[in-house]
Amino acid sequence: MNSPEDLYQRPIVSVDLAIFALVPAGLEVLLACRGTDPFAGDWALPGGWIHVDKDRDLEAAARRVLADKAGITAPYLEQVGVFGDALRDPRGWSLSVTYMALISPDAFTLRHGGNVTDVAWRPISGDAVMEPLAFDHATILRAATARLRSKVEYSTLPVHLLPEAFTLGELQAVYERLLGRSLDKSAFRKRMAEADFIEPIEGEMRRASNRPAQLYRLKQARSTVFFDRTI
């Protein structure tokens, strides 16, 4: 595998990111406008090559791409899967190792870098955005959105869309917005207590219109707990 002939047999590999955030209007995904061909001027999921001389592993590559292209550091990151075939990239047989990132948009000031000329949040309607996307990124976004929505049903994943400190009311609102239905407050709180993944921040309250609400944080950063039945 070291002669140039062998190397030409190697597929192209990129790491691409579906970065999700939740705003009052609903779920949004961060798109990057491509500055170079193929698909120059088109919107795409932010992505980049693996730097074999710099990146320790795939997740490190994903974190570097995220910081370089959008200025986002240390979010919740989860591998969605790998998409690969002969035709998805005009340059040749290629594969996209896709991660999804969940962030609280308040936590970051977006900036763009590398070959990206702009970054912007776009609303997701169902499992797609209005814009046509470069490569097979519409398919990849659909898979990432489906993964996120299915995990809302049976895990604590949505908590990663909140800032570090949040109230139980805010957590319930995240589930409700993603599920598109309201949940019974006491059943929801019982489920969250059973999952045992958050803890009150001592002495920290959120002053709301009526009475102050206790603030919570994750017991373990970046972890997700699974329920034994759907919510």
Added chain:
Amino acid sequence: MNSPEDLYQRPIVSVDLAIFALVPAGLEVLLACRGTDPFAGDWALPGGWIHVDKDRDLEAAARRVLADKAGITAPYLEQVGVFGDALRDPRGWSLSVTYMALISPDAFTLRHGGNVTDVAWRPISGDAVMEPLAFDHATILRAATARLRSKVEYSTLPVHLLPEAFTLGELQAVYERLLGRSLDKSAFRKRMAEADFIEPIEGEMRRASNRPAQLYRLKQARSTVFFDRTI
């Protein structure tokens, strides 16, 4: 991305397979003995390169490798994930796109090909085999086994370990062996009926010691249905 300098930046990509079967003694995985370096003479998950001139996509590559190296065609196949870093392969930055395959061992006559000198079923104890495995294949096998075991709890995945025609008793036995506990027969049958994924084969019965049992088959080949709560 077309000069040799760029090509040297491309990671090595292989497709590797965790092939599972269930025998009376428990879960087994198919291992291949490597005929070439690195790790010549060691056992590994069967795998191979992507052939950029032949394979249409990743799943096609996985199916070709499975047929070439072990003589297995058309099993249930599911992507487990991709494992990639700078150190897992002495030849350089590499990634393994890993699939798991579930088969009924009666359905195939194993044969080995390519650079594989032998293939053999090995029992899985917990999530590992006795033998040390080449590369990081012990880690990959652990991830694949965890995926399989967790899906037993909330999906119809185990059905793919049975031959095409099976009785409800045989299906329940597969769940029980994978879960390591017995299940209530009527609750199990109710759950399977709700999942609505199998159908009786008209006029086909299995003659057992006591009374003949109806044979069933999948409504849709290679599909998996998820339950709304754990079994």
